[in-house]
Amino acid sequence: MARAVSTRRTVVFTIAAWIIALIIFFPILYTIITSFKSETEAIQGFNIVPSGTVESYQAVQAQSNYFKFFLNSVILSLGSTLLALLIAVPAAWSMAFSPTAKTKDILMWMLSTKMMPAVAVLVPIYLLFRDFGLLDSRIGLTVMLTMINLPIVIWMLYTYFREIPGEILEAARMDGASLWGEIVYVLTPMAVPGIASTMLLNIILAWNEAFWTIRLTTTNAAPLTAFIASFSSPQGLFWAKLSAASTLAIAPILIMGWFSQKQLVRGLTFGAVK
């Protein structure tokens, strides 16, 4: 009897979970569905069965060079992630392993910069970029994305590093490891899972960043976010083309997220389950 009840509960919860997941995922699904419609179909109202035409994709590719935007997205997200890690690993490291009285304040200050709306600094940053010739440059945008995500990267790494028990490092020191040996043989292997999931998350954040990437680029450095935006302006709205562009833009990151989900989940729940 108890068994039957619990089976029924499992079924109910499974169905509920699927429904909720579908609701959350539906906008993305509908984007993909719409991308396989013709423009007339797309405009006709709600319909989840597309005709399956790929004319929107052909149009999108003919109109602008997807590959160039894609390359920019890769360069910007990887570049800014590497740069952020380069700064964040030592920063988080020193705060986690030799904290001072001000460490907590510094961390809060870093986080507080994320609380400000980006638009509040749009004008000064735009002017700075213009005056230093950084508008529409990959270098300028890489730096910008690094700065935006740095607080989150440092926070994540800091929490991971804090999880590494100090006694293990002391044991390594007693065992005769030099600072270098300690870093290479003990700390790095223990920190790698945390660094890897921070890296993945930051790539996703940088890939999806749309506020600055759209405003600080025109053609040369424009990533896929700008690619999507370019289909919503000039000659009115073209839902099917816009959807095709969006699908093309999110596909790479969805695929990456799919393959690394184990690592991502493990990283995000690091410490919670051990």
Place this chain on the structure above:
Amino acid sequence: MGKIILKKVNKSFGATQVIPGIDLTIEDGEFVVFVGPSGCGKSTLLRLIAGLEDTTSGSIEIDGRDVTGEAPARRGLAMVFQSYALYPHMSVRNNIAFPLKMAKMDQAAIDKKVTDAARVLNLTNYLDRRPGQLSGGQRQRVAIGRAIVREPSAFLFDEPLSNLDAALRGTMRLEISELHHQLKTTMIYVTHDQVEAMTMADKIVVLNAGNIEQVGSPLDLYNKPDNLFVAGFIGSPRMNFVKGEAAKPWNAPTVGIRPEHLKLSKESGTWKGLVGVAEHLGSDTFLHVNAEGIGMMTVRAGGDFPVTHGDTVYLTPEEGRIHRFDDKGLAIR
């Protein structure tokens, strides 16, 4: 060799002084136990010797060499931590081999040493496992294995058994003592458990609030405690203290008498009292007696002493076993 001398060692964390100034000599090959209540500075003292903390003032010598400012690795000591502090990403084999790798020993020699250590510690079948796949006792042995392969001049243990259950603690205690007999290397062992201290030590150092209360062999401390603190800390169950009027016949403000040195009778004796709770351990029975004019006292009775709650009994201290203390709590001899 492993003779360690502490000279006026002082340690403060910011404004808080944890160790006010300790002088101590640890002879080569001794098994020394630092014992004291939690928070008294035992770990800090051990970490100062290890070099994991810097002394605020004073000096530390190992085998005649001043190591006060030296890095932990250069002191030639090995440490076993309370949390074991094994490297979670390495196999048992690599955990044990780690200090040897750091010393750049050649692989053949490393393999031989690891194999030997694993055999001594019953870890041969577990060499390829990760620490996470071992039981508490096995992890403890890996930590010890990692310490012994280095052939250090002294071993430092910081409450190594406190994460184990009672039965395993008993076994590991014997294993560590046995190891000391085989290796004859200096061992410094920190614990808050006076039973561990009494059973393992050649020499016990009783610490209280960062100060050494007394140094001596287990029986020295048991028979001749220097002060009330040591008298109360060493021995189980605790020594009974008799104050004021009742202590007058011995001409001291406080006298102490251990539960095992009180004679119990149903007819007559020095102090009269009512039996409260009786704890039956089989071999012994400990009676908690509310003695007139004194308060609660613990008495050891034979395993089958026939009393029940509320009976009247008489207690008589063995004359030669009375400890007398002055106003400051120091022993009068």
